[in-house]
Amino acid sequence: MLGDLLSNRDTSGHIVTGGTEANLLAMWTAKKLSKKKNCEIIVPTSAHCSFDKAADLLGIKLCKARLNSRYQVDVADVKRRLNTKTVGIVGVAGTTSLGVVDPIEELSELAVKNELYLHVDAAFGGFVLPFMRELGYKTANFDFILPGVCSVTVDPHKMGLAPIPAGGILFRSEKLKRVAAWNISYLSGGETEQATIVGTRSGASVIAAWAVMKHLGREGYVKVIKRCMRLTLKLAKEIPKISGMSIVAEPSMNVLGLKSDRFAVNKIARELRRKGWAISLFPSHIRIVVMPHVHEDHVERFLGDLEQISTRLRGA
Numbered sequence: 001m002l003g004d005l006l007s008n009r010d011t012s013g014h015i016v017t018g019g020t021e022a023n024l025l026a027m028w029t030a031k032k033l034s035k036k037k038n039c040e041i042i043v044p045t046s047a048h049c050s051f052d053k054a055a056d057l058l059g060i061k062l063c064k065a066r067l068n069s070r071y072q073v074d075v076a077d078v079k080r081r082l083n084t085k086t087v088g089i090v091g092v093a094g095t096t097s098l099g100v101v102d103p104i105e106e107l108s109e110l111a112v113k114n115e116l117y118l119h120v121d122a123a124f125g126g127f128v129l130p131f132m133r134e135l136g137y138k139t140a141n142f143d144f145i146l147p148g149v150c151s152v153t154v155d156p157h158k159m160g161l162a163p164i165p166a167g168g169i170l171f172r173s174e175k176l177k178r179v180a181a182w183n184i185s186y187l188s189g190g191e192t193e194q195a196t197i198v199g200t201r202s203g204a205s206v207i208a209a210w211a212v213m214k215h216l217g218r219e220g221y222v223k224v225i226k227r228c229m230r231l232t233l234k235l236a237k238e239i240p241k242i243s244g245m246s247i248v249a250e251p252s253m254n255v256l257g258l259k260s261d262r263f264a265v266n267k268i269a270r271e272l273r274r275k276g277w278a279i280s281l282f283p284s285h286i287r288i289v290v291m292p293h294v295h296e297d298h299v300e301r302f303l304g305d306l307e308q309i310s311t312r313l314r315g316a
């Protein structure tokens with residue numbers, strides 16, 4: 001059944017309200033395809049909370065696979081969690097907390113072997129990884145080039161630089177896209193289908209996302225990613241030189257984790273926010289996302305402020 005829907009690679013999708021709706025649509029499609037009443041989907045513990053919301057809404061049991069030492073999903077643990085109720089697997093290409101890319105190639109092999117739906121959440125990384133590759137960075141495959149990938153979330157309103165709201169969901173084939181479609185009998189003599197969760201919606205986000213992509217083009221995105229990565233790598237090199245500060249892992253994209261074995265991260269976060277820095281706080285680290293509006297002087301000022309915070313927290 002799944003094989004038929006994957007054989008054609010006539011990729012097709014929707015602009016939706018955001019990554020949350022895109023991930024919900026993918027989970028809905030996986031559930032509808034399986035026709036199982038009690039179904040389970042395996043996600044990495046690093047998956048975005050939109051999967052918890054989707055599972056709750058759809059009555060799916062979410063099984064959380066642990067991470068390996070590089071913060072990627074541990075494929076052996078995914079394998080261990082497979083059972084007769086499993087209908088799908090999720091991999092992330094650019095995790096919310098660290099920008100890590102799961103081993104999607106291995107997940108694809110697993111999905112093909114077990115006839116499971118594989119969804120890739122590239123909400124953030126989808127507009128980063130292809131351009132990193134053009135710049136010569138070694139990046140792993142995460143998209144429809146892999147035979148098991150059924151759908152991919154890729155949000156124009158994140159690194160695609162389109163105005164909010166513009167999430168994106170791509171299905172491997174037109175047929176797969178229509179699995180969760182509903183016939184709307186009262187419109188166009190009953191020929192209208194809606195395959196998104198919301199009904200009537202604005203076409204403005206589609207036009208805006210299209211206009212930004214046309215304006216930037218491939219070269220525009222490559223230029224943006226080039227600077228984001230240069231500044232991310234600079235932060236990754238300079239932060240550990242500051243007393244008490246370190247990074248969680250070498251960055252896979254323009255997301256960096258700042259940690260400390262000397263100071264409480266919430267104290268560092270409070271000080272950084274007091275100085276006007278919009279950083280995110282996770283249980284054991286601070287996330288720094290180097291977005292396209294960030295310039296060299298911001299990075300210099302950030303490092304200076306972090307140095308001051310270190311001095312202050314040391315009571316020096």
Ligand SMILES: Cc1ncc(COP(=O)(O)O)c(C=O)c1O
Nearest residue numbers: 018019020048095096121123124
């Ligand atoms: C990996 C990932 N997926 C999904 C989402 C949800 O996206 P949205 O806030 O557009 O619904 C996020 C949000 O940060 C995310 O990082």
